Amino acid sequence: MLTGDRRKKRLDRSIKVRTEGLYAVSSWGEMVYLIAPRFVLIVGLFTLPLVLDMYWQRVLCSAGIYALLALGFDFLAEFVGLVCLGGAFFVGVGGYISGLLNAYYGWPPLLSIPVASVAGAVISTLILLPCLRLRGIYFAIVSFMFPLFAVYIIVALGVFGSTEGISALATFPNIWIEQYLILVAVILSLFGIRRLVSEDIGVIFQGIKDNDQAVKASGINITAYRTKAVFITALIGCFGGAYLSHLYGWLGLSLFAMDFSIMPIAAAVMGGMGSLVGPVLGAFILTPLSEALRGFGQLRVVLYSLILIGFIVYKPEGLMNYLQRKYHQFELWEKV
Amino acid sequence: MADEFLLQVGGVSKAFGGVQAITNLSFRLFKGEILGVIGPNGSGKTTLVNLITGFVRPDSGKVFYKARNITGLQPHKIANLGLTRTFQIARPYDSLPAFKNLIVPLNSPRVRRTRGGKLGDIEAVAIDMLEEVGFERDARVPYKTAGSLPLGYLKRLELARCIALKPDIIICDEIFSGLSMSEITSMIPFLEKLHLEGITMMMIEHRLRELFRLTDRVMVMNFGEKIAEGMPQEVIENKEVRKAYLGTETS
Numbered sequence: 001m002l003t004g005d006r007r008k009k010r011l012d013r014s015i016k017v018r019t020e021g022l023y024a025v026s027s028w029g030e031m032v033y034l035i036a037p038r039f040v041l042i043v044g045l046f047t048l049p050l051v052l053d054m055y056w057q058r059v060l061c062s063a064g065i066y067a068l069l070a071l072g073f074d075f076l077a078e079f080v081g082l083v084c085l086g087g088a089f090f091v092g093v094g095g096y097i098s099g100l101l102n103a104y105y106g107w108p109p110l111l112s113i114p115v116a117s118v119a120g121a122v123i124s125t126l127i128l129l130p131c132l133r134l135r136g137i138y139f140a141i142v143s144f145m146f147p148l149f150a151v152y153i154i155v156a157l158g159v160f161g162s163t164e165g166i167s168a169l170a171t172f173p174n175i176w177i178e179q180y181l182i183l184v185a186v187i188l189s190l191f192g193i194r195r196l197v198s199e200d201i202g203v204i205f206q207g208i209k210d211n212d213q214a215v216k217a218s219g220i221n222i223t224a225y226r227t228k229a230v231f232i233t234a235l236i237g238c239f240g241g242a243y244l245s246h247l248y249g250w251l252g253l254s255l256f257a258m259d260f261s262i263m264p265i266a267a268a269v270m271g272g273m274g275s276l277v278g279p280v281l282g283a284f285i286l287t288p289l290s291e292a293l294r295g296f297g298q299l300r301v302v303l304y305s306l307i308l309i310g311f312i313v314y315k316p317e318g319l320m321n322y323l324q325r326k327y328h329q330f331e332l333w334e335k336v
Numbered sequence: 337m338a339d340e341f342l343l344q345v346g347g348v349s350k351a352f353g354g355v356q357a358i359t360n361l362s363f364r365l366f367k368g369e370i371l372g373v374i375g376p377n378g379s380g381k382t383t384l385v386n387l388i389t390g391f392v393r394p395d396s397g398k399v400f401y402k403a404r405n406i407t408g409l410q411p412h413k414i415a416n417l418g419l420t421r422t423f424q425i426a427r428p429y430d431s432l433p434a435f436k437n438l439i440v441p442l443n444s445p446r447v448r449r450t451r452g453g454k455l456g457d458i459e460a461v462a463i464d465m466l467e468e469v470g471f472e473r474d475a476r477v478p479y480k481t482a483g484s485l486p487l488g489y490l491k492r493l494e495l496a497r498c499i500a501l502k503p504d505i506i507i508c509d510e511i512f513s514g515l516s517m518s519e520i521t522s523m524i525p526f527l528e529k530l531h532l533e534g535i536t537m538m539m540i541e542h543r544l545r546e547l548f549r550l551t552d553r554v555m556v557m558n559f560g561e562k563i564a565e566g567m568p569q570e571v572i573e574n575k576e577v578r579k580a581y582l583g584t585e586t587s
Contacts, residue, residue: 200458203432203439210429217389217423219415219444219501 006335037327041277042187045284049179056288057175061247063287064182065091065240070264070271070279071189072233078274079197080229081209083136086128086143088260090237091244092150094120096160098242099251102169109170113242120238125231132226135212147256154253165252169245182243186280189236194276196232205229263287266304270311272318281320340367342505342536343419348387348397350380350560357383358560360397365505370527370537372547372568375557376580381540382424384557385509389421390414402504416446420498421507424540426490430483434471437482437493438462441500450502462500469496470526488519499530506530507538512546520546556580 048060069087076082098116101107107115131142154160172178196202207215208222215222245251263286264279271282289307293300315322343365350358358380365371375381386392388399390411398407401419429437441447442458466478469492477485482493491511498506508527512520520543527550531537541547547554548568556564556571558580564571571577 200439200443203436204443206432207429207437207440210431211427213391213411214423214427214429214497215440216391216411217415217421217427218441218497219412219420219446220440221410221412 045183045187046180049176049183054175056291057179059288059291060284061178061182062244063284064179064186065244066260066263066267066287067186067280067283068182068189068236068240069260070267070283071186071193071276072236073264074268074273074276074279075193075197076229076233077268079202079209080205080226081135081212082132082226082229083140084128084143084230084233085140085261085265086124086146087237087264088147088256088258089127089143089150090120090124090234091241091260092147092256093124093234094238094241095245095251095255096241097123097238099166099169099245100160102246103166103251109172109246113239113246116242117235117239120241121231121234124234124238125227128230128234129227132223132230144261147258147261151253151256161252163253165250165254167250169249169251171246171249178247182240185236185239185243190276190280193232197276201225201228263290266308268318269308270318272320272322272324275318275320275324278318278320282318285319341365342367342402343388343538344400345384345388346398346400348384348394348399350383350387350392350394356560358387358394361557361560361562362397363555363562363565365536365538368531368534368536369553370531370539370551372551372554373538373540373557374542374544374547374554379557380560381557382509383560385421385507385540388414388507389419412444415501416444418446418501418504419507420501420503420505422491422494422498422509422511424509424513426487426494428482428485428490428493430481432482433479434482434485434489434493435459435462435466435478438465438496438500441497444501446501465496465500466493469493469499470522487514488516491515491519492523495526503535505536505538507540509540510542511539512541512543524549 049057052060069091072090073084073087076084094116097120098109098112101112101116102109127146128143131139134142155163160166172181197205204215204220204225207218207220208225212222215225241255245255264283267282267286268279269282270278270286271280272278286304290300290304293303296303311318341364345364346362347360348358348362349356349360361380361384363371373381373384383392387394390406390409390413393408398405400406401414401417404417406414406417406419428434429440432439436459439458439462442462463478471477471489471492477489482490485493491514495506495508495511511527512523515523524546527537527539531550539547539551551568553566554564554568554571555562556574556577563580564574564577566574
């Protein structure tokens with residue numbers, strides 16, 4: 001296509017193809033093309049705390065937690081083939097362990113959060129282990145039940161503060177640490193999981209999703225690999241929960257709230273399933289949105305659902321898949 | 337024929353609800369042979385493969401592999417012992433490029449053990465392996481997603497998945513089904529080559545003429561029972577076999 005001395009050039013296809021295998025980048029333009037989206041994401045997230053006021057900074061922190069959960073949900077659903085609705089369970093287990101370590105043994109958050117993330121992930125994985133043989137909807141149903149299960153156990157036994165919860169846990173020294181801790185966690189998990197899915201283990205995960213019988217016939221223990229995948233997701237989710245209990249200095253039954261199971265799915269659908277970055281972005285859009293709609297009271301849920309339905313009907317691929325496609329088809333005018 | 341047998345199936349039975357899929361079936365697979373298994377549709381051939389490779393647990397009876405009882409062992413453990421199978425309906429990983437399909441078996445404990453953990457460039461190994469089973473090396477085919485490949489390639493991919501495990505036995509479940517005549521004729525020499533390399537094979541097949549070019553012993557099944565066993569020629573002459581399976585097809 002020619003107009004005068006300029007013509008349209010497609011920048012990308014070839015770069016995309018080349019960079020999927022080896023990194024052969026031949027010009028500054030191509031390097032910028034590759035780095036720009038990552039740069040915008042990281043810098044964008046890290047400058048958010050600087051421009052927001054106190055109230056929205058808090059919202060950013062909880063958006064970070066939802067981002068971690070959405071990321072975990074996307075990873076399990078699209079790359080391992082397990083639809084896990086147990087986000088609330090991870091948050092609850094992580095939050096309770098970290099909070100209890102702090103309340104009963106006086107561990108500082110610096111110590112209790114990492115311990116709670118790992119211990120919570122181990123516990124969640126062990127509890128989900130018997131269900132890992134289930135596929136598709138069955139795993140989803142069982143994992144959805146666990147948070148309810150945990151709530152009733154805590155109430156029935158009257159342990160861990162029962163219905164009142166435990167307040168006055170140690171909080172973070174200041175709001176900057178709060179925000180940057182969760183943002184760094186989100187970025188690290190995002191790039192970590194992206195790396196993971198392109199490694200051999202990620203190929204095996206994908207194989208399990210596509211055809212678990214063939215993976216068995218290849219001499220690979222699918223339960224062992226599913227366990228690893230669930231552990232990774234639980235680790236991220238439990239970190240979110242542990243962080244949450246110290247963010248508000250409080251632990252209680254609302255750590256097992258359904259929101260933590262449902263919201264990440266909404267974020268993933270909106271952001272674009274299977275893109276990993278999409279669900280993160282979705283969480284950073286949906287959480288503030290639901291805060292902004294707080295004025296509508298109960299009507300908020302309706303508006304919220306409408307947005308979701310809109311996405312499912314008109315853009316089922318989600319934001320990020322659409323944007324990525326457009327970006328990779330980017331055309332620019334160049335001088336002849 | 338060597339007397340040493342690799343696989344011994346002793347009196348296995350399997351029922352799915354009220355349907356008796358396999359009834360008290362026994363046979364041996366000798367080292368280095370190609371055993372053909374034929375029978376009408378629904379005679380229990382695929383169930384037999386599933387029973388041997390652990391995908392289905394037999395109701396009764398035992399399966400011995402290298403004098404070891406493998407009855408009820410999980411499929412991945414059996415595959416790791418070197419007893420591999422292909423699926424009648426090819427089971428590729430649709431969203432992965434063809435060569436990445438082989439990354440999965442190349443990461444199995446068996447391969448890691450036999451290769452001492454060092455595979456070098458695992459993707460190059462995978463592409464070499466695809467070339468070995470008949471993918472063109474420099475063409476784009478190995479890089480295409482498996483879901484977009486035609487059946488001929490998928491069947492070869494099934495075989496490649498088995499070969500990646502450096503198996504002692506490959507059980508081919510209707511590897512020729514759905515292939516064109518030319519695809520079959522190009523695959524036969526490859527199977528012969530595998531046989532010469534010392535891999536024992538069991539081939540479940542409906543294409544008798546092609547099967548008989550490869551095998552020296554055939555077992556015939558009908559309604560879950562073994563009705564005949566022996567040289568292809570004798571089996572064809574067998575009255576019961578003709579009644580059950582061959583009908584009037586051959587004269």
